[in-house]
Amino acid sequence: EQAGKGTYDHFMLKEIHEQPTSLSQAIEGRIDPAGGRIALADFEPGTFADVDSVQFVACGTSYHAALYGSLALNQAGVQSTALLANEYSVSAPPIDDDTLVIAVTQSGETADTLTALRRAAREGAATLTLTNVVGSTAAREADDALFIRAGPEIGVAATKTFSSQAVMLTLLAQRIAADLRGEPPADLEALLPELESMPAAIDDVLAGSAAKTVARRYSDSEAYFFIGRGLGYPVALEGALKFKEITYEHAEGFASGELKHGPLALVTPETPVFAIFTGQEDEKTLKNAEEAQTRGAPVIAVCPDDHPAVEVADDHLPIPDTEPDLAGLLANVQLQLVSYHAADLLGRPIDKPRNLAKSVTVE
Numbered sequence: 001e002q003a004g005k006g007t008y009d010h011f012m013l014k015e016i017h018e019q020p021t022s023l024s025q026a027i028e029g030r031i032d033p034a035g036g037r038i039a040l041a042d043f044e045p046g047t048f049a050d051v052d053s054v055q056f057v058a059c060g061t062s063y064h065a066a067l068y069g070s071l072a073l074n075q076a077g078v079q080s081t082a083l084l085a086n087e088y089s090v091s092a093p094p095i096d097d098d099t100l101v102i103a104v105t106q107s108g109e110t111a112d113t114l115t116a117l118r119r120a121a122r123e124g125a126a127t128l129t130l131t132n133v134v135g136s137t138a139a140r141e142a143d144d145a146l147f148i149r150a151g152p153e154i155g156v157a158a159t160k161t162f163s164s165q166a167v168m169l170t171l172l173a174q175r176i177a178a179d180l181r182g183e184p185p186a187d188l189e190a191l192l193p194e195l196e197s198m199p200a201a202i203d204d205v206l207a208g209s210a211a212k213t214v215a216r217r218y219s220d221s222e223a224y225f226f227i228g229r230g231l232g233y234p235v236a237l238e239g240a241l242k243f244k245e246i247t248y249e250h251a252e253g254f255a256s257g258e259l260k261h262g263p264l265a266l267v268t269p270e271t272p273v274f275a276i277f278t279g280q281e282d283e284k285t286l287k288n289a290e291e292a293q294t295r296g297a298p299v300i301a302v303c304p305d306d307h308p309a310v311e312v313a314d315d316h317l318p319i320p321d322t323e324p325d326l327a328g329l330l331a332n333v334q335l336q337l338v339s340y341h342a343a344d345l346l347g348r349p350i351d352k353p354r355n356l357a358k359s360v361t362v363e
């Protein structure tokens with residue numbers, strides 16, 4: 001097992017550091033920045049032209065990636081919703097022949113997700129699985145499969161598979177929107193070169209040491225909150241899930257604007273707030289973070305160096321400047337590192353957290 005970790009103490013840290021490579025693999029041959037197009041070989045242009053609405057089904061971290069994809073689709077003008085697979089049997093929205101149901105699952109074997117996928121197929125939806133595992137049940141059972149090519153992920157806490165899922169869903173969202181409109185979305189031209197430079201941007205994040213310092217500074221806190229807006233929202237949820245999963249500390253993610261509708265009652269000087277800035281109404285998120293700061297909470301801004309939040313925040317986790325569609329993914333890498341270092345300081349069994357399994361094959 002030690003041999004598999006290479007020079008890293010844990011698989012999770014190794015897998016966090018593999019993200020520049022896993023993302024390169026995910027996008028290789030699938031984007032054409034010079035031609036301003038997305039090239040998904042298995043999906044001819046027009047494949048999605050008849051899609052009326054998209055429903056995502058997924059659990060845990062994959063659900064957060066699915067929510068990311070669903071919000072990206074909505075922002076591109078396509079009707080879409082992300083549902084927890086384990087809720088799908090009681091609360092699936094109506095399905096017809098023009099509904100596309102996308103199962104997002106790293107392993108392709110999650111029982112809840114398989115049940116939702118089967119239900120969608122039974123009701124007549126077109127189905128597509130986004131997974132890391134070729135030959136998995138979800139890949140075999142769906143009409144189509146798209147592979148994230150992240151390589152094996154051993155740590156129970158999903159890291160590199162989340163970023164590859166989210167990037168692939170960003171691509172897919174643009175492709176579906178293009179097929180529906182008959183022309184590429186206006187922001188695709190700006191997005192593609194930024195996508196191509198994501199591996200290098202993640203390398204920049206990994207080269208910094210701020211996450212370890214922040215983890216140490218707030219290690220005695222009572223609870224940890226994560227806030228984000230737009231595409232920063234699923235990243236806030238994912239930041240909190242990762243934190244609770246491997247540190248066993250109380251962590252929650254909120255939509256920034258929701259803080260004042262209840263969670264603010266929990267905020268004290270003992271509850272650091274990680275605020276994610278993605279360039280989507282950042283001024284509002286900054287205001288929400290300041291409301292927490294006024295109640296004594298330290299604010300850790302996850303944003304580029306020249307962002308106004310840096311002046312206001314107590315601490316700063318820097319990310320390179322990029323398009324709003326991708327900024328949250330860079331922020332997520334900083335949050336993965338904070339969780340990892342916080343768990344390491346607490347001496348937790350990072351790769352195998354108590355009570356959890358890598359793939360959950362029961363409902």
Ligand code: AGP
Nearest residue numbers: 060061062105106107110157158
């Ligand atoms: C993530 O860190 C967790 N291990 C868990 O939430 C996981 O994402 C979930 O069980 C779904 O797994 P899947 O992607 O294999 O379907």
